[in-house]
Every structure is written in structure tokens, then in C-alpha cells.
Amino acid sequence: MRTTTHRALALAATSALVLAGCSxxxxxxxxxxxxxxxIGIKFDQPGLGFKDGEEYTGFDVDVARYVADKLGYxxxxxxxxxxxxxxxxxxxxxxxxxxxxxTYSITEERDEVVDFAGPYFVAGQDLLVRADETDITGPDTxxxxxxxxxxxxxxxxxxxxxYDQGTxxxxxxxxxxxxxxxxLTSGQVDAVTTxxxxxxxxxxxxxxxxxxxxGNPFSEERYGVxxxxxxxxxxxxxxxLTDMFEDGSWQEALxxxxxxxxxxxxxxxxxxxxxxxx
Amino acid sequence: xxDFLDVITTYNIPAAYWVNLKLAFFSTVIALTLGLVLAMxxxxxxPSLRALGASYVTLMRNTPLTVIMVFAVLVLxxxxxxxxxxxxxxxxxxxxxxxxxxxHASFFCEAIRSGVNTVPVGQAEAARAIGLSFxxxxxxxxxxxxxxxxIAPLGNTIIALIKNTTVAAAASVAxxxxxxxxxxxxxxxxxxxxxxxxxxxxxxxxxxxxxxxTYLSQKLAVSR
Numbered sequence: 444m445r446t447t448t449h450r451a452l453a454l455a456a457t458s459a460l461v462l463a464g465c466s467x468x469x470x471x472x473x474x475x476x477x478x479x480x481x482i483g484i485k486f487d488q489p490g491l492g493f494k495d496g497e498e499y500t501g502f503d504v505d506v507a508r509y510v511a512d513k514l515g516y517x518x519x520x521x522x523x524x525x526x527x528x529x530x531x532x533x534x535x536x537x538x539x540x541x542x543x544x545x546t547y548s549i550t551e552e553r554d555e556v557v558d559f560a561g562p563y564f565v566a567g568q569d570l571l572v573r574a575d576e577t578d579i580t581g582p583d584t585x586x587x588x589x590x591x592x593x594x595x596x597x598x599x600x601x602x603x604x605x606y607d608q609g610t611x612x613x614x615x616x617x618x619x620x621x622x623x624x625x626x627l628t629s630g631q632v633d634a635v636t637t638x639x640x641x642x643x644x645x646x647x648x649x650x651x652x653x654x655x656x657x658g659n660p661f662s663e664e665r666y667g668v669x670x671x672x673x674x675x676x677x678x679x680x681x682x683x684l685t686d687m688f689e690d691g692s693w694q695e696a697l698x699x700x701x702x703x704x705x706x707x708x709x710x711x712x713x714x715x716x717x718x719x720x721x
Numbered sequence: 722x723x724d725f726l727d728v729i730t731t732y733n734i735p736a737a738y739w740v741n742l743k744l745a746f747f748s749t750v751i752a753l754t755l756g757l758v759l760a761m762x763x764x765x766x767x768p769s770l771r772a773l774g775a776s777y778v779t780l781m782r783n784t785p786l787t788v789i790m791v792f793a794v795l796v797l798x799x800x801x802x803x804x805x806x807x808x809x810x811x812x813x814x815x816x817x818x819x820x821x822x823x824x825h826a827s828f829f830c831e832a833i834r835s836g837v838n839t840v841p842v843g844q845a846e847a848a849r850a851i852g853l854s855f856x857x858x859x860x861x862x863x864x865x866x867x868x869x870x871x872i873a874p875l876g877n878t879i880i881a882l883i884k885n886t887t888v889a890a891a892a893s894v895a896x897x898x899x900x901x902x903x904x905x906x907x908x909x910x911x912x913x914x915x916x917x918x919x920x921x922x923x924x925x926x927x928x929x930x931x932x933x934x935t936y937l938s939q940k941l942a943v944s945r
Contacts, residue, residue: 528902528905528906529902529905529906529912531909532905532909532910532912533912533913550907550909552907552908552909552910552911553909553910555910556909556910556912557909589809594890594893594895594899594902594903595899595900595901595902595903595905595906596902596903596906597906597907599903600903600906600907613808613809614809615809615813615893616893616895616899617794617893618890618891622794622795625795625799626795626799629799629800630799631798631799
């Protein structure tokens with residue numbers, strides 16, 4: 444009974460968001476109970492989850508497609524919808540999506556309301572700087588520097604909590620990474636911080652090698668596959684991911700997302716060890 | 722429920738609301754002043770001033786606040802070099818106040834003009850008849866009556882402004898909606914209680930404004 448009420452509430456909240464125009468999920472009637480698989484991804488993270496016209500590209504998308512294929516869904520039966528960070532839990536709780544591949548770090552709190560398969564990648568928080576920058580080599584060298592991150596994100600919080608204690612970091616919180624990138628390009632900030640693989644994607648998108656990832660990660664973010672609480676898909680997803688690690692397509696997808704950015708994923712942690720399904 | 726209370730007490734929610742209230746206070750003062758000037762322009766006998774006032778109101782009222790806010794942060798500051806302080810937090814705060822003020826000034830202007838419309842035309846004619854020129858007539862005769870008739874629409878505009886302070890999140894101001902995003906990021910298990918908490922906070926802030934303006938609009942209404 445409790446879960447029913449909870450679901451109803453979650454649904455009400457999400458539909459309120461849809462009405463308010465906060466979500467671009469126009470196909471909420473598609474609950475995945477039929478033959479299609481609805482997958483939530485980011486639309487605005489080049490190299491990870493990116494909507495380029497009508498095409499979806501990036502590492503998250505490639506992994507999602509591979510998993511969907513292994514679960515027996517043809518490519519045309521997979522539907523991608525945008526899952527912005529703040530909506531991810533409610534979209535899963537309201538059964539609006541079947542899975543979420545959206546740089547979704549596995550945390551204890553989220554694990555209480557949704558289930559996770561994976562992780563399929565372990566990222567670390569890092570810094571993106573202009574290519575000619577030599578002063579900034581890690582979080583300890585940010586004294587007196589201007590730093591940009593996305594408002595409310597874990598990355599912004601970590602800087603505030605851990606490195607902002609009297610170190611004189613001037614933190615700007617912008618709504619998205621593209622805004623941060625434009626401030627970095629125009630010289631208003633000296634560095635942008637978030638997970639290394641997101642930064643690598645941004646640097647690649649910017650092109651021309653004007654930006655570089657510092658390569659001194661200071662956290663561990665395990666990107667999991669979000670699935671609704673109590674879903675029976677967890678083991679199947681994990682099996683698909685194991686296949687992907689083993690047959691080389693995981694490495695291929697990762698290379699495609701990071702080539703030319705000078706970023707190399709942490710080899711000790713990747714490919715990651717899968718967590719056991721409940 | 723007790724767990725949720727433990728979670729929300731780890732965040733400084735009053736401090737975040739305080740930022741919204743400060744934004745609302747400074748923006749209301751500036752926007753009301755600017756709105757009064759605009760209203761004077763729109764009722765003035767000089768056609769060019771009237772056109773200027775009308776253009777400003779039409780332009781600002783029809784531009785989304787988010788666009789103005791993002792323009793301030795991504796164009797005004799980095800490209801035109803409008804900088805209020807070397808401290809980012811201070812700079813963004815004042816950029817947000819600026820955006821909120823220029824936007825709401827158009828609504829305050831129209832609220833005041835609606836008040837002017839409650840003043841019978843004979844009042845202005847009488848003011849002219851005793852030899853007052855436009856400015857003294859406006860200051861001594863028209864505006865005092867207009868404000869008393871405009872209290873309810875002014876109150877509505879202030880309420881809208883208070884709620885619109887959350888748009889300052891787009892300008893990197895650490896107010897309540899950024900804190901809400903942070904809370905959801907960390908505690909995806911309590912998304913709905915978090916939404917409700919923030920909503921209740923706004924209700925608590927806004928209801929007294931509504932009650933006060935209703936009371937004042939009745940109390941101060943000019944009986945005709």
C-alpha cells in the first residue's frame with residue numbers, strides 16, 4: 444500500500460513537472476510495458492549522452508544500445524528520452540522510463556528508491572582548463588582561481604566542502620556545462636570542474652584542442668544503470684555489461700568517446716567490477 | 722519522516738531563503754522606483770517620453786525573465802564588462818537584482834498606471850486649474866490617489882517578484898532553488914518531501930504579503 448501511494452505521489456509530481464514544461468518527456472504514456480524500451484539519457488553532454496539533431500550519440504548511448512540489444516530489443520524499439528539530473532528518481536519511480544543511462548552515480552540515498560545495475564564506468568572529478576594553462580595541476584592549485592561548475596551538482600558541493608575552506612576559490616555555479624565552457628573560453632573562469640569523462644566530452648566538442656583535462660582525478664563516481672525499484676532486469680543488464688566488457692565493444696565505445704581529448708580513463712578502476720543485484 | 726527531518730536539517734534552508742528575500746527586497750525598491758518613473762513618463766504630456774515609456778514596458782514585459790537573467794550573466798558581464806564586484810557571489814547577486822528590477826519595473830509601471838486610471842479626470846483638471854504644472858500635479862494630486870488605488874496590483878507584482886527570485890539560479894546566485902537541486906542530487910530518496918518543503922517555505926513568505934496588501938487596499942481605498 445505504501446509503495447502505491449508513493450508511486451501515485453511520484454507520478455503526480457512528475458506530471459506536474461511535465462505540465463510546467465520542466466521535462467521534455469512528451470511520451471510519458473509509454474511506460475515500457477509494450478515492446479519498446481524507454482531509456483533516459485542526458486541530451487546535453489557531448490561524448491556521453493548528446494542529442495545531435497535527431498541522432499543520439501555518446502558513450503552512455505552506446506552502452507544503452509548494446510544492453511538493449513542483448514535484452515532482445517531491436518534498434519527501432521528503443522526510445523531515448525531526456526532525463527535531467529533532478530528528474531531521474533521520479534522518472535524511475537513513476538515508471539516513465541525503463542532504464543537510465545545518464546552519468547548516474549550509484550549512491551546509498553538513491554539506492555533506497557531505485558535499483559542500480561552496473562556500474563559500467565568509474566569516473567573521477569577532475570578539472571578542465573585552457574590548453575595553455577600551466578598553474579593548475581589539481582584541486583590544491585586552485586587558490587585564488589575562478590572555478591565553474593553546475594549548480595547543485597556533487598562536483599560543485601565537493602569543491603565547496605573540501606577545497607573551499609579558506610583557499611580562496613571563487614566558485615561560479617552555472618545551470619549547465621555549456622555555460623561554464625563559454626565562461627572558460629572567454630576567460631572569466633580559469634577552470635571547469637566535474638567528472639573527467641564529461642570534461643573530456645566537452646573538450647572534444649569544443650574541438651581545436653583549446654581545452655585540456657588536467658588528469659588528476661579526486662573522487663570516484665560509479666556510473667550505474669538506474670532501473671525501477673524491484674525490477675527483474677538487473678541481472679540481465681549486468682550480464683549484458685559483462686559481455687560488453689569482454690567482447691571489446693565497451694573499450695571501442697569508450698575510445699570513440701574520448702579519442703583526441705588526451706583523457707585516459709583510470710585503468711585500475713575500469714572496466715569496473717559490477718555490483719551484485721539484489 | 723524523522724529520517725527526512727535529519728536530512729533537511731543538514732542543509733541551511735533559512736540562509737538560502739534569506740538570499741531570496743534580499744533579492745526580492747532590493748529588486749522591489751529599485752523596480753518600484755523605476756516603475757514610478759516609467760508611469761510618469763507614460764502619463765506625461767510629452768509624446769516622446771510617452772513613446773519611450775511604452776516601448777520599455779512592451780519590450781521588458783514580453784521578454785522572459787530567464788532570458789534577461791542569462792543575458793546579464795553571459796553577455797553583460799563577460800562581454801560588456803559590467804562588473805559590480807570582484808567577488809563572484811556579490812557580482813552575480815547584483816546582476817540578478819538588476820535583471821529582476823528591469824523586468825519587474827514594467828509590471829510596477831503598469832500597476833501604477835492602473836491606479837492612475839482610478840483617479841477621476843476632474844482631479845487632473847482641477848490641479849491644472851489651480852496653476853499646478855505637470856510634475857507638481859502628479860506629485861501632489863494624482864500619484865497619492867493612484868498609489869492608494871494600485872495597492873492590490875502592486876501587491877500581486879511583489880508576490881510575483883518574490884517567486885521570480887528563484888530565476889536567479891540562472892545567474893549562479895546561491896538561493897533556494899539551487900539548494901533544492903543540491904538536496905535532490907544528494908537525496909534522491911526524498912524528492913517529493915523536498916519539493917513540498919520548498920513550496921511550503923514560499924507559501925509562508927508570500928501569504929503575509931497577500932494579506933497585508935488586501936488589508937491595505939481596503940483600508941486605504943479612496944471612497945468616491
